[in-house]
Amino acid sequence: MTPSPRNRRKRFGRIAAVVAVAAVALATARAASAQIRAAAPESLRGCAPATPGHPTCTLLRRSGIHAPGRALAAPSSAGLTPADLALAYQFDTTGGAGRTVAIVDAYDDPNAESDLAVYRSQFGLPACTTANGCFRKVNQNGAATPLPSPAISNWGAEISLDLDMVSAVCPNCHILLVEADAADAASLYAAVDTAAANASFVSNSWGGNEYADEVNQDFHFNHPGTVITFSTGDDGNGGGVQYPAASPYVVAVGGTSLTRGTGGFTERAWSGAGSGCSAFEPQPGWQVGPPDTHCAKRAIADVAxxxxxxxxxxxxxxxxxxxxxxxxGTSQASPIIAAGYALAGAPASSDPAPFLLYRHFIGRGPTVVPPEHVLTDVTTGNNGDCGAPSCDARTGWDGPTGVGTPIGTGAFVRPFAFGAIVTDNQATPVQSATSLTVRGRDGTLPYTWAATGLPPGLSIAAASGVISGTPTTPGGFTVTVTGHDATTSPAGSYTFGWVINPPTQATVPNVIDDGPNQAFSAIAAAGLVVGSQGQVVDCNHIKAVASQSPAPGTQVAPGSSVNLLFGIPPKKTGCP
Structure with a gap:
């Protein structure tokens, strides 16, 4: 039996009361959990607290948006819109057509499709319905029927949040809603398996405390070529590491506070974002070394x-x-990131989704030429009192925000198959032989190279990446080098400036016997200018240069003048 609207609206209040008691107990036991104290006046927790074997959703509702039981006629100005999210994260939301993002939640929301239709219509997004093939809802086994029992404990609200955030970021994506039979680990894990078998991008906004056997459950999330995101939780560092967010096969999504201002958006680490060091999961290779997580095992978050x-x-x-x-809640962040990956496209099966983030962060960050600027490093805020990097945001990786927040979709794809190791713009004297090698990195050999905009006289060797030759023309040139590796990874392009400087000495050309136009062109080509012009009686050089100064072959400073005398016939007798 479907609960009445009135009873459903009471749920947030009942759950909030339960959570309030739990929060008091947790705050007493963990007095250092400043994030719990900070979040309390601003939000109500959606789902019941997690218990062993029963994860919880990570939804929070901002309090005070509307009076209890009262409906708003339009979205509150306090809430971010799809346009806000696209602007804040510089997403090109025109992409993603034909790609499917799966959402995994517990229980059935009978109103999921109709509520989604209202959201998308309000913000001018294309319709996504069962009828047009964009929306599909299945049970944890992948069948359209029977669907689970109607949602309890606000899992229906979680479903709405997830569907709306995917729609906001990737309005052209298809959406698959996979509803687990219940909010227990076994059912939810089965739903993830179904989602991964039918979509390349899977968002999960739920989790629970870690447990010793979790490493034996990681196979549910090991789906090469599929991006699976998980929220890190809403209780800050003091709430403990969440699983499955701790699995090395998923993208652990932390949280920020995103504030609108006159100059755009600013972000700081959110006080409730989950973080910490896993007690059971091994440290993945991409967290070894430069990220400096201060964890001997898997650390969360990866991104935010x-x-x-x-x-x-x-x-x-x-x-x-x-x-x-x-x-x-990090329930909001997880589908934002999953949909961002969908805009970018599915990773290769050899590239675990978290690895891509760290590869950009470590191997091709702002200190590498050329800088990529695909991640915003969030450096302020904290989610507890344990210091950096697990609680305090800092320059580099930190627990609440991982490697940062996305700038467009660049961090969600494999880094360029090469790094163009060019330390600066180039400058070479004209007529001086030169050689510059573009080196490959991170890709699969062999590389293939090409270049456009090279100064005349220079060329690039396709196999070696060596640019060589003797430049013949002074001036400034914009050079773009493109590299491919042996895989189907996108080509990498790098643009830099190359100035060909004029010579330090110019050679005066021989323009004797040349007509005016020919002489003028030869002098300009030598980097010199025409000086004084006069006439001299010379029957051997009528209307041609009879004399020049300086003499042909003289070395002078570039830009120097060449004076010319043109032959004319005698006025009275003429030339014989």
């Missing part, structure tokens, strides 16, 4: 997006709410 309910997103939900509201 807006999660603070006080800076949360507008969501439409009529199953557990009255319609328009503002939701947050």
């Amino acid at each position: 997006a807006d999660a603070d309910p006080f800076t949360g997103a507008s969501v439409y939900d009529t199953y557990d709410d009255t319609g328009w509201d503002v939701f947050g």
